[in-house]
Every structure is written in structure tokens, then in C-alpha cells.
Amino acid sequence: MAKSLTGSKPLPPHQRIKRFLDVGWTFLVIYLTYKRIQRNKKLTPAQRERRLSQAHTKNAERIYGLATRLEGMLIKTCQFISSRADVAPTEYIAVLSRLQDSVPARPYSQVVAVIRGEFGKHPDELFDGFTRAPIASASLAQVHRARTKDGHDVAVKVQYPGIDRILETDLRNIAILVKILARIEKNFDFRIMMRELNKDMPRELDFELEGRSSERVAKDLAHRHDIRIPKVHWAETRRRVLTTEFIEATKISDIEALLAEGIDPNQVALIMTEAYCEQILVHGFFHADPHPGNLFVLPGPVVVFLDFGLSKELPESFRLNYAKLITALIAQDNERMVSAFRAIGFKTKSDDPESLVALGQSFFDYGGMDNKPYVDADVMPEVNERLSRILQANPVTEIPGDILLIFRVLGLMSGLQKRLDSRVDMVGTITPYAEEQAQKLLEMTQGDAAG
Ligand SMILES: Nc1ncnc2c1ncn2[C@@H]1O[C@H](COP(=O)(O)OP(=O)(O)OP(=O)(O)O)[C@@H](O)[C@H]1O
Ligand SMILES: [Mg+2]
Structure with a gap:
């Protein structure tokens, strides 16, 4: 039997197979609805557009x-998907956004059981005014409002x-999918993604670790008065229960509410960009899940994470070479770009640098002609086509696991910048952070060479 990743058993075999089939069936149905529209040659462009929009809503x-x-x-x-306002159809975003913080919740009796399991106490013994109904609920947990006994x-x-058992089952099912994919697509090693997922998912179940991570980022960003991270109440925190300072703020994607409060969305986009430059490039430790359910804004504006x-957490040499990669991308210095790509662990089949250059170049191409701070959906098909042609000739055979969550952040940030209608000057904002770190790398290697 496979080793448990989360420390829990997977669901019983019949439920595990049922999950697999349920997903497979849904995606087959979705595929067929699009195929039918595509095949119907009698539709006028306007009709096709309308049919597609209806299909998007139905499928979402x-x-x-x-x-x-x-x-x-x-x-x-x-x-x-719902966070990718830059590329996903609006119908999908409208429907799936509910899953950011309004997943149908579990009954109160289950909440009582978890709190009893962790503290040996009923919520009403541990807290004052613990609300029966949750204020929000997402993928792993639901959140209830309360007051600590000392009045917070x-x-x-x-x-x-x-x-935990559901995630254990999902990880095992995804591992099977990855094995099948690996047979079909030999040019890309999906096992790297699997390895990272197997490391990250179990960590998410440990709320004490989450509390410590939040304190680490809070300390790193303490000098930024436009960023706020709720304080952890450790006495009321255990592995499955995390108690933090309650903060009432506006969801970052609620643009109308932001405007009504006199908050400039572009200013929020700038704070977000700087926050990620500093976390990734300077401290090498970052919040890797910036979807709108996890980001709020207070007047100021102050962004709440x-x-x-x-x-x-990024290894130091990875962080510094990633900074070097960014400076090389900005300077369009292909030689440095390729050396940085290689230093952080990218490899191509023929060792020819062309694929790495194309990969780097695509970062700018996705922003379109006017270098938008988010992916321009209009140019995407063309850029994808060009990139895949080059990658097919010389596939990237190795991708460093450490870059995957950075890619995740870049994707979520692109969606967010689009939502906020950001006009942030990306190159101008990122450059000082990247250059400072690339300079450090240079000094270190010069030091090594001299000593
Ligand atoms: N300190 C807080 N103050 C106010 N609201 C909060 C606080 N902590 C959590 N919430 C609300 O609860 C929701 C769910 O919390 P959280 O994002 O931590 O759960 P999760 O299950 O880990 O989410 P995800 O699915 O993003 O992994 C948040 O989207 C937010 O609306
Ligand atoms: Mg969340």
C-alpha cells in the first residue's frame, strides 16, 4: 500500500473510484457540449457567441x-480558475468565485466535535459568543466569529x-492521472508537480504551521504600514483550529465597494506587486495563495493577507538566481537569462538555449504590445502557438520544483491585476528589488572567485 502523505487513510476504494468517475464523467459532458457547438456549421457568429456563453454558464x-x-x-x-479574470471566461468567474469563501458549510455539530477533539472543550467553554453560523467557508475549513475569554x-x-482523508484520496488519484499523462506526453515530466503537491497539501492541514508562517511574513513586512496580517491567538490554536484577530474589510475583488470607500484599486495593485517582490526576492518566503478569498482591503489603503x-520557502541560491533571471529578462540579455535559467534548475533536451530564451520572452509577450501588468487574452493563442512550436523542437525536460508556486503566484497576480484594472509599471516596480539581489549574487560569486 502507498505511504500516507497526510497521515490519514484515503477514502474506501468504492468512494475513491466514484470520485474518479464523477470527475471523468463531468469533463466528458463538458467536452461534448463544446464539441457540439463547434461542429454546428449553421450557426451565425452571433448565435455561436450566445450558445458559447450559455454553455460556459451551464458548464461552470x-x-x-x-x-x-x-x-x-x-x-x-x-x-x-475563478481568480484568472485575465484569461478565464467571465461566466466561469461569476459561478466559481463562490468557492473562494462561500463553500456550503458543515453543520455546527461537526464544528463542536473538532473543537472538542482539539481542546477537550465545547466552543462555548473556550470562547464567548461563538457564532453558530460560519462567516465564511473555503476549501479546508469554515470560519466562525467569536470573542476570546479575555475579550478579543x-x-x-x-x-x-x-x-485529510479526502485530500489523501485526491493526491492518490492525481498520481494515477500523472502516470497516464507521463505515458502520453513524454516530453514533460509531470512528476515534479506531483512531488510538490505531495509536499504542500499535507502542510496546509497543519494550522499551527500556518500560524507560524503568517507570523514570519508579518515580521518580514512589519515595516510596511500598508500591509496587515491578523495576529494569531496561540492559546486558542491547535493543529485543526486556528484563531486569529478578526478583521472586517472589503474583499479585494469587490471593485464597486472599494471605489465606494474611496480606495484606488490601482494603489491596491501596486501594494500587491511590491508585497510579492519583497516576499519572493528579498525574504525568499511567501504567501503562495493570493486568490481573492484570501485578500482584503481596509481604507488607507491597507491590504490584509x-x-x-x-x-x-525558497533556497537562497534559487532566490538570488531568480533575481538574476528577472534582471536578465528586463535587460533582454539572453546569455545571462540562459545562465540564470540553468542555475535555478531548468534543462532542455538538446541543451540548445533557444527554448529557454523563448520561455523568458513569452513572459513579456503575454502582456501584449503595450506591456500590460496582466496576461492579454487576445495575444495568448498566438504566443502559446509560437512557444509550443519552439518547445516541441527542443522540450524543457526539467523544471525546478521551487518555481511552481512562483508560477502559481504569477498566475493569480495576473488575474488580480486585471480585476483591479491595474496600470502598475511592472518593470519599474520590480527592477530595484531584482537588481539589489542580483548584485548580492554577483558579489558572492566574485568573493568565491577571489577567495
Ligand atoms: N482573521 C479573519 N478575519 C476575518 N475574516 C476571516 C479571517 N480569517 C478568515 N476569514 C474568512 O474566512 C475565509 C476562509 O478562511 P481561510 O482562507 O483561512 O480558509 P481556507 O479553507 O484555508 O481557504 P482556502 O480555500 O483559500 O485554502 C476567508 O476567505 C475569509 O473570508
Ligand atoms: Mg482561503
Whole structure:
């Protein structure tokens, strides 16, 4: 039997197979609805457009139904899709955004059982005014409002009972899919993604670790008065229960509410960009899940970061070479770009640098002609086509595991910048952070060479 990743057993075999089939069936149905529209040659362009939009809504509802039925990784995937306002159809975003913080909750009796299991006490013994109904619920937990016995307003995040077994099952099912994919697509090693997922998912179930991660980022960003991270109440925190300072703020994607409060969305986009430059490039430790359910804004504006379950630490040499890669990309210095790509662990089949240059170049190409701070959906097909042609000739055979969560952040940030209608000067904002670190790398290597 496979070793447990989460420390829990997977679901019984019949449920595990049922999950697999349920996902497979839903995606087959979705595929067929699009195929039917595509095949129907009698439709005028306007009719086709309308049919497509209807199909998007219907299919998004199907995925929503599937995700709320099965929970686990599916909700995480939907959160990602719904955060990609830059590339995903609006119909999908409208339906799937509900899964960012409004997943159908578990009954109160289950919440009581988890809190009893962790503290040996009923919520009403541990807290004052613990609300029966949750204020929010997402992929791993639901959150209830309460007051600590010493009078602090708190948000109590209570893990769904059984979510560990669901995730264990999902990881095993995904491993099977990856094996099948590996046989079909020999040019890319999907096992790297599997390895990272197997490391990250179990960590998300440990709320004490999440609390420590939030404190680490809070300390790193303490000098930024425009960023706030709720304080952890350790006395009321255990592995499955995280109690933090309650913060009432506006969801970052609620643009109308932001504007009504006199908050400039572009200013929020700038704070977000700087926050990620500093976390990734300067400290090498970052919040890796910036979907709108985890980001809020207070007047100022002050950006509130919640949910540090998915946090990532970068090895120092990776961080410095990543900074070097960025400076090389900005300077369009292909030689340095390729040397940085290689230093952080990228390899291509023929060792010819062309694929790495194309990969680097695509970062700018996705922004379109006017270098938008988010992916321009209009140019995407063309850039994808060009990139895949080059990658087919000389495939990238190795991708460093450490870059995957950076890619995740870049994707989520692109969606967010689009949502905020950002006009942030990306190159101008990123350059000082990247150059400072690239300079450090240079000094280190010169030091090594001299000594
Ligand atoms: N300190 C807080 N103050 C106010 N609201 C909070 C606080 N902590 C959590 N929430 C609310 O609870 C929701 C769920 O919390 P959280 O994101 O930590 O759960 P999760 O299951 O880990 O989420 P995800 O699915 O993103 O992994 C948040 O989207 C937010 O709406
Ligand atoms: Mg969350």
C-alpha cells in the first residue's frame, strides 16, 4: 500500500473510484457540449457567441456542483480558475468565485466535535459568543466569529472533519492521472508537480504551521504600514483550529465597494506587486495563495493577507538566481537569462538555449504590445502557438520544483491585476528589488572567485 502523505487513510476504494468517475464523467459532458457547438456549421457568429456563453454558464454550474459534492482539490482548482479574470471566461468567474469563501458549510455539530477533539472543550467553554453560523467557508475549513475569554474579537478557523482523508484520496488519484499523462506526453515530466503537491497539501492541514508562517511574513513586512496580517491567538490554536484577530474589510475583488470607500484599486495593485517582490526576492518566503478569498482591503489603503496555509520557502541560491533571471529578462540579455535559467534548475533536451530564451520572452509577450501588468487574452493563442512550436523542437525536460508556486503566484497576480484594472509599471516596480539581489549574487560569486 502507498505511504500516507497526510497521515490519514484515503477514502474506501468504492468512494475513491466514484470520485474518479464523477470527475471523468463531468469533463466528458463538458467536452461534448463544446464539441457540439463547434461542429454546428449553421450557426451565425452571433448565435455561436450566445450558445458559447450559455454553455460556459451551464458548464461552470456543472463544475460548481461537482466541486461542492467532492470538495478537496476540486475546490482549490476552482478557486484558481475563478481568480484568472485575465484569461478565464467571465461566466466561469461569476459561478466559481463562490468557492473562494462561500463553500456550503458543515453543520455546527461537526464544528463542536473538532473543537472538542482539539481542546477537550465545547466552543462555548473556550470562547464567548461563538457564532453558530460560519462567516465564511473555503476549501479546508469554515470560519466562525467569536470573542476570546479575555475579550478579543477573533475569527476561528475550524478544519472540516475528514478533509485529510479526502485530500489523501485526491493526491492518490492525481498520481494515477500523472502516470497516464507521463505515458502520453513524454516530453514533460509531470512528476515534479506531483512531488510538490505531495509536499504542500499535507502542510496546509497543519494550522499551527500556518500560524507560524503568517507570523514570519508579518515580521518580514512589519515595516510596511500598508500591509496587515491578523495576529494569531496561540492559546486558542491547535493543529485543526486556528484563531486569529478578526478583521472586517472589503474583499479585494469587490471593485464597486472599494471605489465606494474611496480606495484606488490601482494603489491596491501596486501594494500587491511590491508585497510579492519583497516576499519572493528579498525574504525568499511567501504567501503562495493570493486568490481573492484570501485578500482584503481596509481604507488607507491597507491590504490584509489571510490564509498562510500555502506558504513557500525558497533556497537562497534559487532566490538570488531568480533575481538574476528577472534582471536578465528586463535587460533582454539572453546569455545571462540562459545562465540564470540553468542555475535555478531548468534543462532542455538538446541543451540548445533557444527554448529557454523563448520561455523568458513569452513572459513579456503575454502582456501584449503595450506591456500590460496582466496576461492579454487576445495575444495568448498566438504566443502559446509560437512557444509550443519552439518547445516541441527542443522540450524543457526539467523544471525546478521551487518555481511552481512562483508560477502559481504569477498566475493569480495576473488575474488580480486585471480585476483591479491595474496600470502598475511592472518593470519599474520590480527592477530595484531584482537588481539589489542580483548584485548580492554577483558579489558572492566574485568573493568565491577571489577567495
Ligand atoms: N482573521 C479573519 N478575519 C476575518 N475574516 C476571516 C479571517 N480569517 C478568515 N476569514 C474568512 O474566512 C475565509 C476562509 O478562511 P481561510 O482562507 O483561512 O480558509 P481556507 O479553507 O484555508 O481557504 P482556502 O480555500 O483559500 O485554502 C476567508 O476567505 C475569509 O473570508
Ligand atoms: Mg482561503
